[in-house]
Amino acid sequence: MQTTTPGTVNRTISEAEIQQMYAQYVAPNFVGIGHACIKSAVCLYTMTPNGDFIIDHHPDSSDVVLASACSGHGFKHSAAVGQILAQLALSGQTDFDIQPLRLQRFSHFLP
Numbered sequence: 001m002q003t004t005t006p007g008t009v010n011r012t013i014s015e016a017e018i019q020q021m022y023a024q025y026v027a028p029n030f031v032g033i034g035h036a037c038i039k040s041a042v043c044l045y046t047m048t049p050n051g052d053f054i055i056d057h058h059p060d061s062s063d064v065v066l067a068s069a070c071s072g073h074g075f076k077h078s079a080a081v082g083q084i085l086a087q088l089a090l091s092g093q094t095d096f097d098i099q100p101l102r103l104q105r106f107s108h109f110l111p
Contacts, residue, residue, distance in 0.1 A: 006044060013040040046070065049106060053077070055084055056103040057092075065089055066103060 018037045026033055047070055058064035065088045069081050087094040
């Protein structure tokens with residue numbers, strides 16, 4: 001994984017990356033699948049510095065709820081994240097302990 005921006009991302013997949021993907025994920029799990037790469041794509045996703053979610057109210061507006069479910073594993077938690085966001089949007093609070101997910105934990109990164 002590399003840090004990049006939408007404007008500077010390298011959208012070329014190297015032969016080494018193709019070979020590594022095949023050796024690590026395809027060959028051991030799919031018997032009879034050849035090594036030829038038919039199609040590849042580069043994707044972008046956001047990650048917090050520690051890889052965990054952010055779920056919190058915006059620091060300057062309690063009417064705005066922030067959520068970063070961190071691509072890659074956030075979809076597995078979508079039901080709980082959705083419930084938390086609905087509760088925060090409707091009542092301003094949630095039944096879940098979201099203290100570990102609060103934006104403030106990254107205050108040392110903020111201006």
